[in-house]
Amino acid sequence: MSEKRTIDARGTFCPGPLMELIAGIKQAEIGDELEVLSTDEGSANDIPEWVNKVGHEVVGTSEAAGVWHVVVRKTK
Amino acid sequence: MKILIVGGGMGGTILANNLARRLKHELKMGKAHITMLSASEQHMYQPGLLYVCVGRMAPDELYREQATLLEPEIEFHVDPVEEFHLPKNHVKTKSGKVYDYDIIVIATGSRAMPESIPGLAENSVNCYTETAALDMWRQLKGFNGGTVTIAVGVPHKCPMIPLEVTFVLHDYFKDRGILDKVKFQYTYPIGRLHSLAPVGEWAQGEFERMGIHTETLFNMKEVDGANHVIHSEEGTQKPFDLLVAVPPHKGMEVIEKNGLGQNGWIPTDRHSLKMEGHDNAYVLGDTTNLPISKAGSTAHFEAEALAENLAAVIKLGEPVRDYDGKVFCFIEAGKDRATYAMFNYNQPPAPKAPNKAVHWFKMAYNQLYWASARGLL
Ligand SMILES: Cc1cc2nc3c(=O)[nH]c(=O)nc-3n(C[C@H](O)[C@H](O)[C@H](O)COP(=O)(O)OP(=O)(O)OC[C@H]3O[C@@H](n4cnc5c(N)ncnc54)[C@H](O)[C@@H]3O)c2cc1C
Numbered sequence: 031m032s033e034k035r036t037i038d039a040r041g042t043f044c045p046g047p048l049m050e051l052i053a054g055i056k057q058a059e060i061g062d063e064l065e066v067l068s069t070d071e072g073s074a075n076d077i078p079e080w081v082n083k084v085g086h087e088v089v090g091t092s093e094a095a096g097v098w099h100v101v102v103r104k105t106k
Numbered sequence: 107m108k109i110l111i112v113g114g115g116m117g118g119t120i121l122a123n124n125l126a127r128r129l130k131h132e133l134k135m136g137k138a139h140i141t142m143l144s145a146s147e148q149h150m151y152q153p154g155l156l157y158v159c160v161g162r163m164a165p166d167e168l169y170r171e172q173a174t175l176l177e178p179e180i181e182f183h184v185d186p187v188e189e190f191h192l193p194k195n196h197v198k199t200k201s202g203k204v205y206d207y208d209i210i211v212i213a214t215g216s217r218a219m220p221e222s223i224p225g226l227a228e229n230s231v232n233c234y235t236e237t238a239a240l241d242m243w244r245q246l247k248g249f250n251g252g253t254v255t256i257a258v259g260v261p262h263k264c265p266m267i268p269l270e271v272t273f274v275l276h277d278y279f280k281d282r283g284i285l286d287k288v289k290f291q292y293t294y295p296i297g298r299l300h301s302l303a304p305v306g307e308w309a310q311g312e313f314e315r316m317g318i319h320t321e322t323l324f325n326m327k328e329v330d331g332a333n334h335v336i337h338s339e340e341g342t343q344k345p346f347d348l349l350v351a352v353p354p355h356k357g358m359e360v361i362e363k364n365g366l367g368q369n370g371w372i373p374t375d376r377h378s379l380k381m382e383g384h385d386n387a388y389v390l391g392d393t394t395n396l397p398i399s400k401a402g403s404t405a406h407f408e409a410e411a412l413a414e415n416l417a418a419v420i421k422l423g424e425p426v427r428d429y430d431g432k433v434f435c436f437i438e439a440g441k442d443r444a445t446y447a448m449f450n451y452n453q454p455p456a457p458k459a460p461n462k463a464v465h466w467f468k469m470a471y472n473q474l475y476w477a478s479a480r481g482l483l
Contacts, residue, residue: 072303080297
């Protein structure tokens, strides 16, 4: 069964939200969704760029109170 | 009050000593008791492996007897934990003994897993264990030119290693007079040269000056040893004559086996360092799941904050402060220049241009580390 997991990368400068997502995707099963929380606006661009390049799927991006929420589905 | 520290590496050792000093009176009166369980009677200064892999340090310079680093009041056993029974407040060790506690701190570290990428273990070198660093040194000695490709897995311990190993190898080949025969290709998992943006920008200039080719958004998928090519998850590939890996890491198997955390990473509160869902279990260093550097300095600053808090809990019944995410990383920028990055959850780093003074400070720190482990620095 697919799961949804949150990666709380708020206030992180190293390794950073995308690195956390890459590590998280490796542990996930196909179909799982990962929601990355980030206070770094750059992640809102970096994450979709990587996800598209590798061929996973960005389910949605939103911002609330300075925190970006990027939801990604592992597709392969 | 019985405090049990599992792991005698950077985090566990600094915590134990710092706590022993703060609780001197309570330990003397028998009101507190500190026990450390570790998997080795030796303590290794892991950052020294970066020098071992280019023949600038011998491995025996990196070890001290763990018992000699600890305050005399600390009870120390080389007896690795095999079972954690957190609801019952005890652990079971390899020797079959059961140790109970009021407070447990888990600091078992992490390990490089080159075997987790197909073909990587057989076809690459790395500097993450003594054996690997010595093997790297031997392979470097026999390398007389060709393409050196650096490939980086996530997560990994010591965020500076990908850059440092590149700089250090560059100077190693320069000293051997064969730099003109070596082509460097540096790859990195995300869209810049380092996860810390200012460090990545600084590295960009350095690499351009040094003629190092770069490819970002490159995550290892598999290595084709027969054809000397590494393939990325992103669908690109890089040839190599020598493949230098920063392997992906996992926490210790015992953590995963006991269901404390997927891949050996224990869910940890970023401020209190409490294991999530437990009031008397804390986590330190590499084995946390925190989104911060897996570095000795992280373990060090966490240990200081936790020692202060545990002492306060025992003396006052309450913790006194939060861990603020502080990390300090030296960055060796070659054989005789270095800089550093310092940051926390709120403040990004601002690295300066490398210079010789910081390099010499890092060399001095390689020795001062033993004072730091004793909790003196
Ligand atoms: C090549 C290299 C270069 C590095 N450079 C730097 C640097 O420049 N700066 C920096 O800050 N960091 C650096 N690091 C990272 C740093 O060494 C680690 O992040 C740090 O050691 C983590 O501390 P720790 O206490 O979490 O784990 P460790 O220091 O790895 O200690 C883990 C301890 O747990 C014990 N253990 C394991 N399993 C069990 C068990 N079942 N029961 C009991 N005990 C157990 C082990 O014996 C060990 O004593 C480097 C690492 C490497 C490999």
